[in-house]
Amino acid sequence: MASINIDNVQKAFGKVIAVDHLNLDIKDGEFFTFLGPSGCGKTTTLRMIAGFYYPTKGVVRFGKKDMTRVPPEKRNTGMVFQNYALFPHMTVFENVAFGLRVRKLGSKELNIKVKDVLQKVRLEQYADRQVSQLSGGQQQRVALARALVIEPEILLLDEPLSNLDAKLRDEMRSEILRLQKDYKITTIYVTHDQAEALSMSDRIAVFNFGVCHQVGTPSEIYNEPANDFVAGFIGEINLLPVKIGKVEQEYIYVMVQNGESSSELAVRNAPFNYKEENKGNLALSIRPEAINILDEEREGKNIFKGTIEEVQFFGSLINILVRTGGLQLQVNALNSGLSRNLEAGSEVWVELPDEQMRIIPVVNGDGS
Ligand SMILES: Nc1ncnc2c1ncn2[C@@H]1O[C@H](COP(=O)(O)OP(=O)(O)OP(=O)(O)O)[C@@H](O)[C@H]1O
């Protein structure tokens, strides 16, 4: 059983609370990602799962077993450290074999296991090479092989691709996913790269300042962010301060300050969209690709006249900044050919579809 349960865990270093009130349930075989900016507690949490740190408060369980104070060598976790932590003077083979030697495995079995895993990470021809003579990407794969060779129940990867160039990173992403599926290992992957998190994970936990703000599938995190921090950290977003007006079963009417005046918007009152207890400090969020640009005025809800201020052409995508009254909206449109007159200074209408807007709490990034 290799599910992981983190039960109300806190880790303090003196006065610094690196991780606070953390509750997570990671399923057997899941590819689970910790995502968040530098210093938010990702490595600290990973180290508590590996046993290199013990929590100040709370319980860590594997399956139903309490592992909180079990030392790392008794946990059956394989970890790839943020800086790889390889032995530079030793060969690739010896680096990978290290964990097996510690476990006093016989030489025949050891040879088979090391060769097998080196083949899996496509390094079999480098077995006798010193690690110091390898490229960054190759070293990264040695670190991965060293973590995999002990056949861990849990694989912990701490920003394993951060030192690689874009092409190698792409290759290694697929390789890690392939290995994870091959071995069916419960995997926790740490990154601050949102595209990596969205494209690789079964589920993601988004951290900031030691607090987990949301856990969900990539689509939940992107489409239904829990607050302004999650919304802003993942992808681009328009966040507009709002005041709540009438709340009906189907619609919430909100007032957006728009220069001197304010405009009313009708937002669909979907489940999760608006909670009474968060009435204090709210924002309306809408993704740039959800806003429609219209060349002509049209009857309908949430349509405003505006002027294009800036156009950035990316080929398949066009990013447009539209000013409507006192508001500036980021709009990302698909390139639909030459026919459209999307130029700075043009007059347009923007439509904010009611089902694409969400009312979310503003936490100012500190989790309060
Ligand atoms: N051994 C330690 N002693 C004191 N403070 C620490 C220690 N390790 C981490 N911290 C602090 O705890 C907080 C969380 O650190 P952590 O290394 O978990 O962040 P991270 O999310 O992994 O960041 P990065 O993306 O930069 O690797 C930071 O404020 C850090 O300074």
Ligand SMILES: [Mg+2]
């Ligand atoms: Mg870290």
